[in-house]
Amino acid sequence: MRGAVLLVMGWVWAQEPANQPVPYTLADRDRLIRVETELTAFKEQYRQEMASLRGEINELRNQLSRMESRSDTQFYALLSSIGVLIASVISLIGFILWDRRKALEPVEREISQLRQDTARLTRLVQSLREYARTHPDLAEILRRYELV
Numbered sequence: 001m002r003g004a005v006l007l008v009m010g011w012v013w014a015q016e017p018a019n020q021p022v023p024y025t026l027a028d029r030d031r032l033i034r035v036e037t038e039l040t041a042f043k044e045q046y047r048q049e050m051a052s053l054r055g056e057i058n059e060l061r062n063q064l065s066r067m068e069s070r071s072d073t074q075f076y077a078l079l080s081s082i083g084v085l086i087a088s089v090i091s092l093i094g095f096i097l098w099d100r101r102k103a104l105e106p107v108e109r110e111i112s113q114l115r116q117d118t119a120r121l122t123r124l125v126q127s128l129r130e131y132a133r134t135h136p137d138l139a140e141i142l143r144r145y146e147l148v
Contacts (some may be wrong), residue, residue: 125147132139132148142148 128138128142129148132142139148
C-alpha cells in the first residue's frame with residue numbers, strides 16, 4: 001500500500017510542471033496575425049483558382065458534348081450508308097437472278113421443242129425402216145443416208 005501511495009505522489013509531482021501556463025507574448029500574437037493573413041490570402045487564391053478550374057472543366061465538358069453529338073451524327077450517317085450499300089447489293093443480286101431466268105426461258109423453250117422434234121424424227125425414221133423392208137428402192141435411199 002505504501003508503494004502505491006508513493007507511486008501516486010510521484011506521478012502527481014511529475015505532472016505538476018506540465019500544468020504550468022505557457023506565456024503568450026506580443027511576438028506570438030504578431031506571428032498569429034501574419035499566419036491568419038497569409039491563410040486568408042491563400043484561401044482567396046485557392047477559391048479563384050478553383051473557380052477558374054471549374055470554368056475550364058465546364059468548357060471541356062461542352063466541347064466533349066459537341067464532339068460526341070458530331071460523332072453520333074457521323075456514326076448514323078455511316079450506318080445508313082452501309083444500309084444503302086447492302087440494299088443495293090441485294091437488289092443487284094435479285095436483278096441478276098431474274099435476268100438470267102428471263103434470258104434462259106427462250107433457250108429452254110427451244111430445247112423442249114427440239115426434244116419433241118427429235119422424238120417425231122425418231123418415230124419417222126422407224127416407220128421408214130419398216131416401210132423399207134417391203135420396198136427395196138426406199139431401203140437403198142435410206143442406206144445412202146445411213147439411216148438403216
